[in-house]
Amino acid sequence: MRITVKQQVFLAPATILILLVLLLAFMQYTYWELSTKRQEAKAIGTTFVALAEADMAARRLHLLLRTMQHTGMASPEEMALVSDLYERLFDAIGRLKPFGPLKESGQISQLFTLAEELNPANSPQIEKTAESFARFRTELSTVSSITQMHSNRLRLSHEQDINQLVEHAAIVSISVLILAILLGLAISAYISRRILNRVQSLSRNAVQIADGKLEIPPAPDRIRDELDTLAISINRMTTRLIRVVGTEKLLEGAEEERRRIAMDLHDQSLSDLSTILRGLQNLSVGTEDKTARTKIERLEEDLERAITNLRDIMNNLHPQILDILGLGAAIEAHLEQHCCTDKLPEYHLHIDPQVNNLDLDRLKQLAIYRIAIEAIQNVIKHAAASRYEVNLEMCEKTLVLSVEDNGKGMPDPANRDNGRGLNNISERAKSISAEVIWKPSRFSSGTRFELTLQS
Ligand SMILES: Nc1ncnc2c1ncn2[C@@H]1O[C@H](COP(=O)(O)OP(=O)(O)OP(=O)(O)O)[C@@H](O)[C@H]1O
Numbered sequence: 001m002r003i004t005v006k007q008q009v010f011l012a013p014a015t016i017l018i019l020l021v022l023l024l025a026f027m028q029y030t031y032w033e034l035s036t037k038r039q040e041a042k043a044i045g046t047t048f049v050a051l052a053e054a055d056m057a058a059r060r061l062h063l064l065l066r067t068m069q070h071t072g073m074a075s076p077e078e079m080a081l082v083s084d085l086y087e088r089l090f091d092a093i094g095r096l097k098p099f100g101p102l103k104e105s106g107q108i109s110q111l112f113t114l115a116e117e118l119n120p121a122n123s124p125q126i127e128k129t130a131e132s133f134a135r136f137r138t139e140l141s142t143v144s145s146i147t148q149m150h151s152n153r154l155r156l157s158h159e160q161d162i163n164q165l166v167e168h169a170a171i172v173s174i175s176v177l178i179l180a181i182l183l184g185l186a187i188s189a190y191i192s193r194r195i196l197n198r199v200q201s202l203s204r205n206a207v208q209i210a211d212g213k214l215e216i217p218p219a220p221d222r223i224r225d226e227l228d229t230l231a232i233s234i235n236r237m238t239t240r241l242i243r244v245v246g247t248e249k250l251l252e253g254a255e256e257e258r259r260r261i262a263m264d265l266h267d268q269s270l271s272d273l274s275t276i277l278r279g280l281q282n283l284s285v286g287t288e289d290k291t292a293r294t295k296i297e298r299l300e301e302d303l304e305r306a307i308t309n310l311r312d313i314m315n316n317l318h319p320q321i322l323d324i325l326g327l328g329a330a331i332e333a334h335l336e337q338h339c340c341t342d343k344l345p346e347y348h349l350h351i352d353p354q355v356n357n358l359d360l361d362r363l364k365q366l367a368i369y370r371i372a373i374e375a376i377q378n379v380i381k382h383a384a385a386s387r388y389e390v391n392l393e394m395c396e397k398t399l400v401l402s403v404e405d406n407g408k409g410m411p412d413p414a415n416r417d418n419g420r421g422l423n424n425i426s427e428r429a430k431s432i433s434a435e436v437i438w439k440p441s442r443f444s445s446g447t448r449f450e451l452t453l454q455s
């Protein structure tokens with residue numbers, strides 16, 4: 001399963017959070033149980049008040065009715081008071097909340113029946129009224145004592161419940177908190193150690209690569225998180241680096257070899273040929289025979305041409321001007337020496353003066369020089385162009401070499417001859433970490449070759 005580093009980091013706090021939420025749910029559940037009991041206690045309180053009010057109203061009503069029955073007269077105020085007391089009595093019974101034992105017993109409906117018998121509108125006789133009131137109040141006191149008993153029992157169990165709840169809540173909270181802390185610590189210790197070990201190993205590998213010890217670090221066989229992706233990238237990066245360094249060393253060796261051959265040619269062959277030329281010149285001066293002198297002079301001319309050709313070869317093997325005047329001047333010298341005849345396409349050269357301030361090492365200069373020469377050669381050989389532009393310039397911090405012609409354009413790779421030039425350009429560019437691209441030219445037709453190198 002793929003778990004990102006971010007998710008791994010959040011695993012410990014998430015576990016603690018889940019445990020705390022569970023604890024909260026437990027507390028809520030216990031409180032809810034307690035609150036139903038508290039509601040019952042509230043109902044008992046209301047019932048007590050209602051019972052007291054009903055009793056009081058019944059007593060006053062009985063007294064008033066008795067007085068009225070004895071005198072046999074009733075003033076309108078007294079009649080109004082009677083009906084008001086009866087209403088209050090009825091209302092008080094209506095407010096009785098059925099709870100616990102009262103729910104099923106039917107005593108409340110019994111009270112209602114008895115209360116209806118007390119209705120003064122029925123104008124009962126004195127004895128019957130007294131009897132009804134006595135029955136009603138007996139029933140009231142029965143309900144009251146049941147309520148009292150239930151209330152006592154409830155108070156006792158409520159106290160016990162609260163004690164139990166506090167005890168339970170304390171034990172459960174402490175246990176859950178300890179568990180959450182231990183679990184959080186264990187998970188974060190495990191994950192941080194796991195991440196730290198892998199980061200340390202990655203940083204060791206990176207330091208080794210930076211120190212130049214190019215050993216391919218191990219790569220995980222499957223990607224589980226970003227660190228595995230990083231390990232695979234470092235592995236691939238090292239493999240590519242080894243390949244690039246190998247190519248660079250190879251090219252460096254080849255350039256060194258060419259320099260040595262150029263020096264040998266100069267010091268040995270060129271000086272031998274110059275000695276022979278001097279010998280021939282002396283010989284021609286001392287020769288009286290005209291025909292023989294003409295032959296010697298022809299030989300001198302051939303030898304001078306051979307010496308010029310040898311100098312070209314030496315320069316091609318190792319362009320000395322590059323060491324002396326730099327990249328721009330070397331390209332300019334090449335164009336002037338080899339690309340300036342009428343039969344060849346016209347060229348325009350632009351060298352940005354900023355390029356001279358660039359601190360390019362010898363190998364990079366050589367690589368770019370050889371790439372430029374091959375790109376120019378290709379224009380002359382293949383493009384059938386009438387003109388081309390060679391630019392060497394700085395675009396912010398990037399060195400850009402471009403050779404752009406107005407020729408027929410690059411054929412598709414499938415229709416291209418298999419030369420070594422393009423391949424060499426790509427290899428040389430890779431060895432100095434430059435990028436090369438061939439794209440349509442900005443002229444109406446043709447090719448633009450571009451090399452970019454970040455300085
Ligand atoms: N500027 C260009 N315009 C048109 N075609 C080009 C241009 N540059 C290269 N090509 C095409 O690319 C092909 C390959 O070029 P590449 O330099 O690799 O080989 P080559 O020049 O034929 O031989 P080599 O460079 O080995 O002497 C050429 O044959 C040519 O068709």
Ligand SMILES: [Mg+2]
Binds near residue numbers: 374377378419420422
């Ligand atoms: Mg070529």
